[in-house]
Amino acid sequence: MTDTSDTRTADGAARAARPSPLHRLMRYLPLVAPVLLWAVPCWVLLHSGQHWPLPVTVTGTVVFVLGLVVMPLAMARGHGRRQQDAAAIVGDTLLGGSWILFTWSVLLGVLLRLALVLAGVGDGEERARIVAWAVLGVTAVVLAWGTFEARRVPRVRRIDVPLPRLGAGLDGLRVALITDTHYGPLDRARWSERVCEVVNTLEADVVCHTGDIADGTADRRRAQAAPLGTVRATRARVYVTGNHEYYSEAQGWVDLMDELGWQPLRNRHLLLERDGDTLVVAGVDDVTAESSGLAGHRAHLDGALDGADPDLPVLLLAHQPKFVDRAAAAGVDLQLSGHTHGGQIWPFHHLVRLDQPALAGLSHHGPRTLLYTSRGTGFWGPPFRVLAPSEITLLVLRSPHQKPEQETEPQTAP
Template sequence: MTDTSEARSADGAAHATRLRSLMRYIPLIAPVLLWAVPCWVLLHAGQDWPLPVAVGGSALFALGLAVMPIAMVRGHGRRQQDRAAVVGDTLLGASWVLFTWSVLLGVLLYPALGAADVGDGQDRSRIVTWGVLGVTAALLAWGYAEARRVPRVRRIDVPLPRLGAGLDGTRVVLVTDTHYGPLDRARWSERVCEKVNTLEADLVCHTGDIADGTAARRRAQAAPLGTVRATRARVYVTGNHEYYSEAQGWVDLMGELGWEPLRNRHILLERGGDTLVVAGVDDVTAESSGLAGHRAHLAGALDGADPALPVLLLAHQPKFIDRAAEGGVDLQLSGHTHGGQIWPFHHLVRMDQPAVAGLCRHGARTLLYTSRGTGFWGPPFRVFAPSEITLLVLRSPQRSPGPPAP
């Protein structure tokens, strides 16, 4: 190694160390920014509000900053208090939307008003304030309705060059990231399963993050999954949230409900004389959980499978696609991203994952489909990231001409 390469390596290591040090402070810095920036933009950026308005508004922002982290810790920490989780999650979502539009309208609307010679500085500042509050209120109301509704079905035809003609038209339904949690969604769960049953699926897949909480605690919300119907199989893989909540308990419950947990193993789906390998791996966080026997192991999942057969792989996180492509997988189904859930959070998700939503190709053979998720995590809002139940119709290049599947 040359002196130059050694110096570059040392600089890279130092940069990585500084980045890790900075990341430790993000949980402290982020809440302050989420509440302080809107407070400044709405109350103190030239509006000249009467003193009671300025003081009272600032006190409300300070209260939000104090309550949100406490409620989040009580709700999602060791105490697992559902009411606290609802309060903390709601404040988190509301503050994110308020922060986003305070920045956007403060940066874009105020100069536009000035360019249009609308009022004086105080008038423009107050217009920005009312604009931010109006947009935030509208988006939170709409986002709450979007989060709580039964997802729409998104149908996609997926061409797989190695798929045999007998498997053409195979209907695969994907649900993922149901995140049963502090807000009781047992009735919502029933309605989701009813909709899935209208799709006449050959294979139904759940790619993890069933719930936030243990299987014993969220059993009533998850129970309707036992009513899901498929002509061939119902299969499931773990997500990262299972490893926060006794993952083995969820594996056991899904088995009890009639789903087949694909823990680094595969099954064969046969139709029309052709065969599809349906494989699954534990989440990529499984090994670090310390739970014995849990890890993401693609070689184990494909052990014994004929390499000439097409492979459909279930892996919770899209980032597993690099290993899937190396292993010759034809189609990977994933969730995890929620499509960002609350715009523009998808930009941050994209820093960690190779895809946020939809179908994309990786390498010469491998396709990745990333669902925006069926439920929601934490904040009960979905803004410009609608939930989905996905119907993937597998297509073979060898299919005979005829009408498309319904």
């Protein structure tokens, strides 16, 4: 006699072990995506009815094929074991450029063509050429604008954040947030200096860096990161690791930030007191830390809050917004995060939202937890930002309790 329960259990385990169709599709995405990024614009610009002269069609097709071949090779040499900065610049630029060209090829290739048909403009060849020139023109403008947006010093975004448990003595506490500076193959030492100069104008009590300092080891990017040592805060400068630190010897970055005068909050907290009231400022390693295999690195919220009075308000630094589920369960008052870049290049934000609960700005989670997600101070990889402006954030913490105003003696004229 066969035990049917064991059979059902084995069948269920087998089904659980088999990847879902979505997971199977994701395996092939790194192979399919580059082909689409280059093939779709090639079709829209050259082969969808334009009837360009043969040399134009052949030359253009060869350019797209070269892009398809060079981009992954350059990225592999730039971000792989060799870490060749020149190759990384080429690969990253091609990746961003192809994404922008792909986006507008799809949008204009469908919407503009449909509008031309409905308006009765020209024949098929004329409409195809109008679409091609429109795609090239819009892409050129977006690339120029995106380059400017990525390289400029971020604007300051100020936001008041009400925290019901914040004591009156801490009302008006100024917290400056920078994150995702991503110092990398492009030397941005001067940009780094100017960012730090702007931060210093904010006269912040606490300055936070929530990770992804750079792409590359601390030794390689030291010159770009060095200006962080000039940042001023009246109370504390605190830092937590991001996922990119774990691609580039994270402990080296922890040591360098400590050397520059920042306090790495690696699953620990400090107490900030003012006028009789106290705020717990805590931090955790990035959620990817444990899988990095680096000894002692993991996201451990219980460790970060160990010994803290549970009645005190908590400000938590965690690189990725999705850590907010754990923060809300622990009753954290405010979590500061980065990681998303606001999508960086529109419309990539739709894909980011598949992985993160928030894209940018202030959001509510659980009964009392607020999450502020920064769009980031720098950029990753492709040197473009499109409809996702970078930011330096000034958060002013507000208490519902008002300190009694001091009475002043009336003055009489002499």
